Amino acid sequence: MTDALHPPVFVFSDLDDTLFSSARKRVPGPDSQPAALLRNGEVVSYSNGPQRALLAWLMRDAQLVPVTARSVEAYRRVLLSFSGPAILSFGGVLLDAAGQEDAHWAAHMLxxxxxxxxxxxxxxxxxxxxxxxxxxxxxxxxxxxxxxxxxxxxxxxxxxxxxxxxxxxxxxxxxxxxxxxxxxxxxxxxxxxxPPGLDKSAALAFLLSRLRATHGEIVTVGFGDSFSDAEFMALCDYSMTPGGTQLGNRMAGRKERAHAR
Ligand SMILES: [Mg+2]
Missing domain, CATH: 3.30.70 (Alpha-Beta Plaits)
Structure with a gap:
């Protein structure tokens, strides 16, 4: 619901290991469905039932905005479809809802x-x-x-x-x-x-100012699995992280090597 009492909800979400997992990290089960392809067309990542249930819930009531390290080319190999803008390449690229590069952000990143x-x-x-x-x-x-x-x-x-x-x-x-x-x-x-200035959070800060200019008040949720997601998630009103991931383990207070998943 979106009205004066219910501002629109935007979920800014990492992709890999957040909305789906590579077959190497999570062995596909009977409920797995292809979620991303390699360049040769082979399936490399799958979503399971709970991941798809969460995605369907988010997409029903919120605008889901991908925030990923994936390049434009690698983003095209993700089998989920998103209807709004997308932050790619660790924030180096901002695509608009039509899939075109945002000219202002492109000029800034150059x-x-x-x-x-x-x-x-x-x-x-x-x-x-x-x-x-x-x-x-x-x-x-x-x-x-x-x-x-x-x-x-x-x-x-x-x-x-x-x-x-x-x-x-x-x-x-x-x-x-x-x-x-x-x-x-x-x-x-x-x-x-x-390099300095290439940051998911920098691109999100730019996009948030755009969205607030268009929509007024919005509710924001950051969703990610990795230490590198923490900064962009901190720009949001709320944050979520999948259990058993790098960031999830840190939130749970589990001590582990910083690089281990
Ligand atoms: Mg990730």
Missing amino acids: QVLAPAAPLLEEACALLQSAIEARGLNAWARVAQEGGLAQYVVAKHREHDVDALAQLGKDVLEPWLAAHAGFRSHQNANNLALL
């Missing part, structure tokens, strides 16, 4: 990201050298969006998250000490290096 590109390339080369020197079955690359460098991502092909954490500690930590404003983040088999 200013933010262009100076960082050579530094991202430098850090990525350091990771690649260390991967080779250690004989790790891993890769690192600079994620691009429309030809613009966004962030560095590294993964281990056999999901050795400890080897990935050691790589981050040995290579990125010293590099970060010399490069103010950059930050790194690991959740399971994803190690990322983000």
Whole structure:
């Protein structure tokens, strides 16, 4: 219900491990349905019954806005359909309801990201050298969006998250000490290096001002599973996190290695 007494509810939600899970992290069961594809068309992630029930509930009574690290291309491989705007690439890209890039945000991010590109390339080369020197079955690359460098991502092909954490500690930590404003983040088999200004919360702050200008008062809920989601969730009136995830375990007071899921 939306009227003067009931302002509209917006749920800003991460995707992977929040609305669906990769088959590696949650073994598909009889109630599983495909939720996201690999580039080759193979199903990589599934939703289960409870995840779909929650999604249906949110979509019935709220506007659901994806807030994801996925690139535009990877977002297109998600099998759920969303009707409004979407925040992609850790906040580097804001799509409008028609799926077009928001020109204001794109112009802003060009200013933010262009100076960082050579530094991202430098850090990525350091990771690649260390991967080779250690004989790790891993890769690192600079994620691009429309030809613009966004962030560095590294993964281990056999999901050795400890080897990935050691790589981050040995290579990125010293590099970060010399490069103010950059930050790194690991959740399971994803190690990322983000430049200053690339942030889900920065994109959400921009979108929130837009939505408030259009709708007046709104009620906001942040939904995510990862430490890297906490900041954007903190901009919202309420937050939710799935149990058994990186952020869920921290909220439950479970002590675990920061990089483990
Ligand atoms: Mg996630």
